[in-house]
Amino acid sequence: MTADRDDNSGQQEYGPMRSFGRRRSRKLSPRQNDLLEDGLRQLSLDLSKPCPADLADLFAGATKDTWLEIGFGGGEHLLWQAGDNPQVGFLACEPFIDGVVKVVDGAESAGLNNIRLHADDVRDVLPWLPTASIARTFVLFPDPWPKKRHIKRRLVSPDLIAELARIVRPGGELRLATDIPDYARGMLAAVRKERSFGWLAREPGDWRARPSDWPETRYERKAIREGRKRYFLRFRRFD
Ligand SMILES: C[S@@+](CC[C@H](N)C(=O)[O-])C[C@H]1O[C@@H](n2cnc3c(N)ncnc32)[C@H](O)[C@@H]1O
Numbered sequence: 613m614t615a616d617r618d619d620n621s622g623q624q625e626y627g628p629m630r631s632f633g634r635r636r637s638r639k640l641s642p643r644q645n646d647l648l649e650d651g652l653r654q655l656s657l658d659l660s661k662p663c664p665a666d667l668a669d670l671f672a673g674a675t676k677d678t679w680l681e682i683g684f685g686g687g688e689h690l691l692w693q694a695g696d697n698p699q700v701g702f703l704a705c706e707p708f709i710d711g712v713v714k715v716v717d718g719a720e721s722a723g724l725n726n727i728r729l730h731a732d733d734v735r736d737v738l739p740w741l742p743t744a745s746i747a748r749t750f751v752l753f754p755d756p757w758p759k760k761r762h763i764k765r766r767l768v769s770p771d772l773i774a775e776l777a778r779i780v781r782p783g784g785e786l787r788l789a790t791d792i793p794d795y796a797r798g799m800l801a802a803v804r805k806e807r808s809f810g811w812l813a814r815e816p817g818d819w820r821a822r823p824s825d826w827p828e829t830r831y832e833r834k835a836i837r838e839g840r841k842r843y844f845l846r847f848r849r850f851d
Pocket residue numbers: 631632633682683684685686705706707708711732733734735751752753754755756767829830831832
């Protein structure tokens with residue numbers, strides 16, 4: 613599966629279109645290689661086994677809820693949330709290996725035992741997860757794919773929202789962010805079409821400003837530097 617996604621020709625031989633760009637930026641140092649080999653082995657989800665009915669069984673520490681972060685990039689948001697919410701177990705997916713190494717390193721340094729990873733496409737994990745098993749999901753600044761011919765690669769689509777509607781429990785939350793106005797419109801349209809989530813915004817400030825329990829990510833900093841507006845979209849899963 614990974615090999616197919618590693619080629620840059622675009623369309624995979626099967627399944628959905630590749631929604632991410634590069635998987636590596638530079639050669640890993642020996643220490644980073646060790647983190648990848650040993651650290652990641654311990655944190656990786658084993659998708660060859662059935663998912664436990666209670667996701668708390670995936671974590672070494674006691675957890676009450678499970679949250680899912682899709683495309684965590686450099687892991688700034690994931691590590692912050694995992695440190696701030698030790699009672700929550702985090703499942704997190706990211707095919708960009710440099711980011712995966714940062715999270716393995718950061719989790720180890722901070723002594724976090726509430727993170728499990730899939731260093732690849734989230735669409736491998738979604739069908740594995742039980743219905744109504746996730747209390748909160750984040751897709752923050754997914755790859756923008758701004759060119760018209762690439763829009764079909766955008767990760768947030770009606771299909772993804774339908775799958776998230778299945779796994780997010782009633783009363784759970786979905787958080788999406790982007791700095792591309794037509795992607796924000798597409799996100800809202802996909803959620804509206806699916807009809808399982810209600811948008812929590814009551815006034816423009818609600819989607820223009822990042823809530824205090826939502827730390828800035830590396831990609832957001834880039835958007836700010838380059839003068840782009842950001843859209844912070846929060847939705848509640850209907851009962
Ligand atoms: C623009 S970056 C943003 C990263 C981070 N969320 C941030 O805000 O800094 C988008 C990330 O989503 C990841 N991504 C894209 N498609 C994905 C998929 N199908 N499954 C998991 N991650 C994906 C990419 O590898 C990339 O690191």
